[in-house]
Amino acid sequence: MKKYLKEILFLLISICGAFFISGLIILFSGEHPSEVFSIFIEGIFGSTEGILYTLFFSTPLIFTGLSVAFALKGGLFNIGAEGQLYIGSMAAAFVGFTLVNFPPVVLIPLTILVSIIGGGLWGSIAGFLKAKFGSHEVINTIMLNFIAISLVGYLSSGPFKNPGDQIPQTPLISESARIPEIHTIFPAFPETVPLNISFFIAIFSAIFAYVLLKYTKLGYEIRSVGFNPDASRLSGISLIKINLLTMFISGAFAGMVSINEVLGYRYRFLNNFSPGYGYFGIAVALLGKNHPLGVIASAIFFGAISRGGLLVDIHSDRISRDVIFVIQGIIILFVISRELMSVIAKRKKYTAL
Amino acid sequence: MKKLVEMLNISKSFGDVRANDNVNLDLCEGEIHGIVGGNGAGKSTLMKILFGLLKPDSGKIKINGEEKRFNSTQDAINEKIGMVHQDFVLVDTLSALDNIILGREPVKFGFIKREDVKDEVIRLIKKYGLNFNPDDMVNKLTLGEQQRIELIKILMQDAKIIILDEPTASLTVSEVDALFNILKKLKDSKKSILFISHKLPEVIEISDRISIMRQGKIYTTINKNEANVEKLTELMTGEELKLEDSFYLFSGKEPVFKLENVKLKKNREVYLNISLEVKEGEILGVVGIEGNGQKELEGILSGFIKPDGGKIFFKGQCKRNISPEWLKESKISIIPSRKIEDGLVEDFTVYENCILGRIDEKKFSKFGLLQKKIIVKEAEKLIDEFNIEPYNPYIRVKYLSGGNQQKVILARELSKNPEFLIACNPTRGVDIKSTFFIRNRLLKLKEKGAGILLITSDIDEAFSITSRIAVLYRGRITGVFNTRETDEREIGFMMLGGEKRKAG
Ligand SMILES: Nc1ncnc2c1ncn2[C@@H]1O[C@H](COP(=O)(O)OP(=O)(O)O)[C@@H](O)[C@H]1O
Ligand SMILES: [Mg+2]
Numbered sequence: 001m002k003k004y005l006k007e008i009l010f011l012l013i014s015i016c017g018a019f020f021i022s023g024l025i026i027l028f029s030g031e032h033p034s035e036v037f038s039i040f041i042e043g044i045f046g047s048t049e050g051i052l053y054t055l056f057f058s059t060p061l062i063f064t065g066l067s068v069a070f071a072l073k074g075g076l077f078n079i080g081a082e083g084q085l086y087i088g089s090m091a092a093a094f095v096g097f098t099l100v101n102f103p104p105v106v107l108i109p110l111t112i113l114v115s116i117i118g119g120g121l122w123g124s125i126a127g128f129l130k131a132k133f134g135s136h137e138v139i140n141t142i143m144l145n146f147i148a149i150s151l152v153g154y155l156s157s158g159p160f161k162n163p164g165d166q167i168p169q170t171p172l173i174s175e176s177a178r179i180p181e182i183h184t185i186f187p188a189f190p191e192t193v194p195l196n197i198s199f200f201i202a203i204f205s206a207i208f209a210y211v212l213l214k215y216t217k218l219g220y221e222i223r224s225v226g227f228n229p230d231a232s233r234l235s236g237i238s239l240i241k242i243n244l245l246t247m248f249i250s251g252a253f254a255g256m257v258s259i260n261e262v263l264g265y266r267y268r269f270l271n272n273f274s275p276g277y278g279y280f281g282i283a284v285a286l287l288g289k290n291h292p293l294g295v296i297a298s299a300i301f302f303g304a305i306s307r308g309g310l311l312v313d314i315h316s317d318r319i320s321r322d323v324i325f326v327i328q329g330i331i332i333l334f335v336i337s338r339e340l341m342s343v344i345a346k347r348k349k350y351t352a353l
Numbered sequence: 354m355k356k357l358v359e360m361l362n363i364s365k366s367f368g369d370v371r372a373n374d375n376v377n378l379d380l381c382e383g384e385i386h387g388i389v390g391g392n393g394a395g396k397s398t399l400m401k402i403l404f405g406l407l408k409p410d411s412g413k414i415k416i417n418g419e420e421k422r423f424n425s426t427q428d429a430i431n432e433k434i435g436m437v438h439q440d441f442v443l444v445d446t447l448s449a450l451d452n453i454i455l456g457r458e459p460v461k462f463g464f465i466k467r468e469d470v471k472d473e474v475i476r477l478i479k480k481y482g483l484n485f486n487p488d489d490m491v492n493k494l495t496l497g498e499q500q501r502i503e504l505i506k507i508l509m510q511d512a513k514i515i516i517l518d519e520p521t522a523s524l525t526v527s528e529v530d531a532l533f534n535i536l537k538k539l540k541d542s543k544k545s546i547l548f549i550s551h552k553l554p555e556v557i558e559i560s561d562r563i564s565i566m567r568q569g570k571i572y573t574t575i576n577k578n579e580a581n582v583e584k585l586t587e588l589m590t591g592e593e594l595k596l597e598d599s600f601y602l603f604s605g606k607e608p609v610f611k612l613e614n615v616k617l618k619k620n621r622e623v624y625l626n627i628s629l630e631v632k633e634g635e636i637l638g639v640v641g642i643e644g645n646g647q648k649e650l651e652g653i654l655s656g657f658i659k660p661d662g663g664k665i666f667f668k669g670q671c672k673r674n675i676s677p678e679w680l681k682e683s684k685i686s687i688i689p690s691r692k693i694e695d696g697l698v699e700d701f702t703v704y705e706n707c708i709l710g711r712i713d714e715k716k717f718s719k720f721g722l723l724q725k726k727i728i729v730k731e732a733e734k735l736i737d738e739f740n741i742e743p744y745n746p747y748i749r750v751k752y753l754s755g756g757n758q759q760k761v762i763l764a765r766e767l768s769k770n771p772e773f774l775i776a777c778n779p780t781r782g783v784d785i786k787s788t789f790f791i792r793n794r795l796l797k798l799k800e801k802g803a804g805i806l807l808i809t810s811d812i813d814e815a816f817s818i819t820s821r822i823a824v825l826y827r828g829r830i831t832g833v834f835n836t837r838e839t840d841e842r843e844i845g846f847m848m849l850g851g852e853k854r855k856a857g
Contacts, residue, residue: 215725217718224709228698234655234689235710236681 011335018334022327030318043311044304049190050311052182056195058303059260060085060274062202064281065288065295067123067253070209071137072290074246075226080126080141081254082278083148084119088255090152091118092262093269094160096173104176111177112201112259119255120248122148127247131240137247145278156271168271179263196264198256202296205253209292212249222246254278283332286339305331354381356418357545358403358514363412365398372398373409374569380514385536385546387560389553389589391784392755394566396549397439400516403547404436405429435507436516437500443491449502450474450487453509470509477508481538484531495642497528501535515539516547521555525642526812526845533559551589551785552813553582565589590786608666609633609804610685610773615663617649617828625649625828626663631773631804636795638815638836639808641825642848647690647808650825651777654806655687655695656680667773681710686771688762690778690808696762697750704732704746707765735764740790756787763791767798774798777808792818812841826850 023033044050064081071078092115099107126140157168181196183189213219224232225242233239261273284302288294309324358380365373372395380386390396401407403414405423414421416432423429429436443452454470474487483505485498494502500520507515521529536546536559550556556563557580564574565588572588608630617625625646631637641647652658656675665672667683680687689695697706708717708728717728732746739760741753750758759779766774776795780788796818799805809815815822816836823833824847832847 215723216721217712217723218721220705220712220723224698224701224705227700228694230695231698231709233657234677234687234695236677236713238678 010338014334014337015331018331021330025323025327025330026319029320029323031316036312036316036319039312039315040308043308049193050307052189052193052195053310054300054303054307055199056193056260056303057306058299059195059199059202060257060277061280061284061299061302062199062206062296063253063257063260064277065284065299066202066206066209066281066292067119067250067278068281068285069288069290069292069295070213070253071123071246071250072285073213073226074222074242074250075229076127076130076137076243076246076250078123078126078141078247078250078254079138079282080123080144080148080251080278081281082274082276083141083145084122084251084254085257085274085278086148086152087122088115088119088252089258089262089273090155090160090170090269091115091255092258093170093173096177096262097160097171097268100174100176102174102176107174107177108179108263111173111263112256115255115258115262116252117255119258120252123247123249123251123254124244125247127243127245128240130247131243152269153271156269160269162268170269172268173262177263178267179259181264194265196260198260198264201256201259202299205256206292206296209249209253213292218245254281283336286336289339301335302332354384356380357382357416359413359415359418360399360403361413361415363399363402363409363414365395365402365407365409371569373402376412376566376569376571378564378571378574380545380547382545383540383543384561385540385548385559387556387563388547388549388566389551389556389563389585390566391551391589391786392782393784394589395569396566397518399566400436400518400547400549403429404434404516430510430512433511433513434516435510435512435514437503437507437518437520439518439522441500441503443499443502445492446490448488448490449485449494449498452491452502453487453506473509474505477505480542481508481535483535495528497524497531500524500532504535513543514545514547516549518549519551520548521550521552523643523810525848526841527849529555553585553589557582557585567591586785607633609668610806611666613664613666615653615660615665617653617658618661623661623828627825627828627830628663629806629823629830629833631806633804634799634802635820636799636805636807636818638819638822639806639825639830640810640812640815640822640844640848643810645825645848646828647777647810647825649828651690651775651808654775655689681713683773684769684771686766686769686774688759688766688774688776688779690781692755692759692762697758699751700749702747702749703736703741703753703761704729706750706761707732707735707746707768709765711765711769731768735761735768739764739794756783759783759791760787763794767794771798772803774803774805775808776805778810779807780811780814812844815844816841824848 019037026033026036042050044054064085067081067084068078092111095111095114096107099110102110122144126137126144129135129140130137153168156170160170162169162171179197181194183191183193185197213223221232221237221242222245225237225239229239257277262269266273280302284295284298287301288298305328309328312319313321313324356379360376360378363373363376364371376399378399388396398407402409405426405428414423421428421432444455447455450471453474454467471487477483478485478487483501485494485501491499491502520532524532536548539546548556548560557577560577562574562576563580563585565572565585567589609632611630612627615627616623627646627650629637629639639650649658653660654675656677656679659674665675667685672679693699698709708731711717717724729746735741736744736746741757741760741764750761753761763779779795780791783791792814795805795807807815807819819836821833822836822839822844823830824844826848827850834844
């Protein structure tokens with residue numbers, strides 16, 4: 001219990017620190033920090049809309065946070081969620097605008113499955129390279145990001161481009177591939193918010209990851225390899241198999257970003273749609289202490305910052321977008337500083353061996 | 354005799370651990386005072402206090418009857434105290450002489466005259482029979498010779514009180530003999546020595562008086578003529594420890610495991626070529642000085658290194674190389690020498706570690722779900738049977754002491770009911786009580802008919818439990834002896850590259 005209190009205290013202190021420095025930056029930009037902060041806070045908590053928007057923004061982050069956290073449990077640092085989510089999204093969009101005559105009961109599960117497999121396979125390439133040749137997954141996943149981004153860029157501006165559009169994007173997916181927005185289920189919620197049922201799928205995925213890691217044999221083996229690959233190997237666990245599976249599952253979570261972005265929001269693949277969800281996933285996982293359920297909380301926190309930042313952007317003339325990014329960056333740095341330190345320390349110890 | 358050093362009521366705690374608890378110790382001029390005690394008894398702590406490396410929480414140190422306070426090692430050095438640490442470090446790529454010069458305090462105004470130092474070093478080498486060439490690179494010297502470099506550093510500071518913390522821990526028999534000759538000469542020239550070890554026969558041999566430490570206390574101090582191994586063991590552990598009786602019995606049945614010219618090459622040169630066989634119901638010891646191929650042999654046997662040739666037989670089945678998967682299928686157990694790195698998942702709990710490598714057994718998972726209750730029950734059974742402390746399957750293995758960690762590995766590997774066991778230094782770094790326990794379990798397994806290959810750098814261990822001893826020298830087995838037909842001298846001679854004199 002004491003441990004948790006300490007964690008929360010630390011978090012509060014870092015948030016205060018972040019607000020203090022942000023306050024200074026706002027002051028320099030010529031605005032009143034108190035006003036800006038109240039817009040920020042109100043934007044998040046002030047209305048049902050604000051809260052639902054926060055959840056909407058957090059949905060892709062839950063997926064990418066899970067992706068990074070899961071790989072880390074298996075001892076792998078997945079920087080490649082960005083590429084994996086693009087591949088998964090393109091795969092989902094392709095199925096969605098191609099198989100237009102399928103009924104929803106078939107098409108929705110199918111598109112979700114394709115996005116899982118797409119992201120998963122893209123992730124497992126890095127797992128395979130690591131297990132087979134020992135090439136470092138950080139480098140591999142970064143390289144695979146470049147490849148994935150170029151690939152989907154080519155597809156969305158070439159063969160799969162919606163004819164006649166000015167921007168690189170695919171045609172809309174079939175109506176029967178789209179998942180419902182939240183207000184269709186809870187009519188009391190405002191129609192303006194694009195929050196859709198992918199949020200619940202994200203929560204479910206986190207629970208799934210938790211159960212998988214904690215209660216299954218595969219989870220045991222993944223954690224074992226994550227903690228100590230040598231001892232695991234000697235005990236007869238196949239590192240190739242486990243590295244592959246870990247990266248498949250990790251990539252699959254990243255691929256599932258498409259459920260929100262393609263099936264639930266844009267209804268198509270738009271090139272460069274991700275503002276860096278994959279990279280944010282690293283911070284989300286760190287703040288969530290790599291725990292699948294911690295990832296949910298941490299993703300919602302990051303979602304809130306996005307939402308608040310958006311409102312400040314709309315309401316204030318003097319504070320430019322860039323300043324908001326800087327402030328968001330400062331908040332993130334503050335809250336994850338400790339986790340970052342411990343990860344760096346661990347990796348140092350690891351490479352020193 | 355005059356008391357040169359007196360340590361009075363010394364206490365020192367690290368957190369909850371009372372490393373030294375009201376300890377009294379004295380040292381006379383020209384005396385060798387042995388200190389024995391299990392791992393963690395507090396020997397090193399006490400010595401570090403005397404050498405000014407640690408400050409005691411309470412207690413006094415008197416030198417020549419005068420109370421002294423040591424705020425740093427320099428204060429201790431000024432009182433003519435010198436210490437050779439348990440794990441001293443030299444610069445590998447420099448010569449012995451340069452290492453000695455490095456260790457000296459800077460001389461005021463001007464440079465150290467290399468030739469002067471060298472003359473002094475040569476004089477000391479001659480005087481005490483230290484016997485090495487000061488111009489040799491450190492990495493060319495044996496561990497025993499490197500230790501002598503440390504000794505010279507101390508002697509050049511004109512130390513009269515010399516602390517040796519476990520100096521024999523990794524020496525060969527003949528190097529121990531050489532060290533003892535040096536110690537006797539030091540003693541003759543009125544130096545006083547504190548000699549720490551947990552190898553009892555040698556402590557009895559070299560010491561004038563022996564102090565027994567246990568759980569931070571000096572239990573008693575006895576004279577050499579009152580001491581014998583049994584008595585010291587009992588005093589050290591508080592109970593009588595002995596090995597099961599049947600150790601020399603030798604079944605002489607079929608080989609269960611065999612290596613035939615298993616080779617490793619580097620730059621086309623064969624640097625490892627091993628043939629040996631282990632019979633059912635025997636423990637074959639492979640002994641040798643560290644660095645003669647033990648690591649490579651272990652690597653091949655555990656499947657981490659692929660050999661460049663040769664055959665491996667297990668129960669008649671022939672293989673070219675070993676994989677961990679194959680070991681698992683064949684029910685071959687292995688106790689790796691690096692227990693934390695290769696044998697345990699430190700961040701796992703005891704119960705999780707107990708099923709490492711056994712996770713595929715049907716009872717431990719159903720439809721891919723772990724059967725936690727059954728696993729914990731199994732772990733509790735092993736904790737019980739192997740006296741693993743604390744009795745808690747949920748504790749993380751990294752919080753256990755070294756001896757208990759080793760027991761977790763042993764418990765797990767034996768619970769696989771192996772027909773063949775590879776044990777690499779199974780008792781290194783383990784206290785005497787656990788050592789006896791582990792050796793007895795190996796004997797028991799052997800009794801059940803399993804073959805055991807024991808790779809060890811501890812000759813005592815080989816002599817106490819093996820049926821046969823094979824000597825590993827420069828990557829080859831240079832001789833195999835029936836344990837009861839050889840002695841430590843012969844094995845020590847072989848370990849240094851001696852030729853085999855009689856058939857084994
Ligand atoms: N620097 C330290 N910090 C915490 N505990 C220590 C430290 N040094 C020694 N100890 C503890 O003190 C006890 C005595 O250790 P030590 O003097 O090294 O024993 P010995 O040399 O007899 O094996 C052990 O329980 C050990 O874990
Ligand atoms: Mg010690």
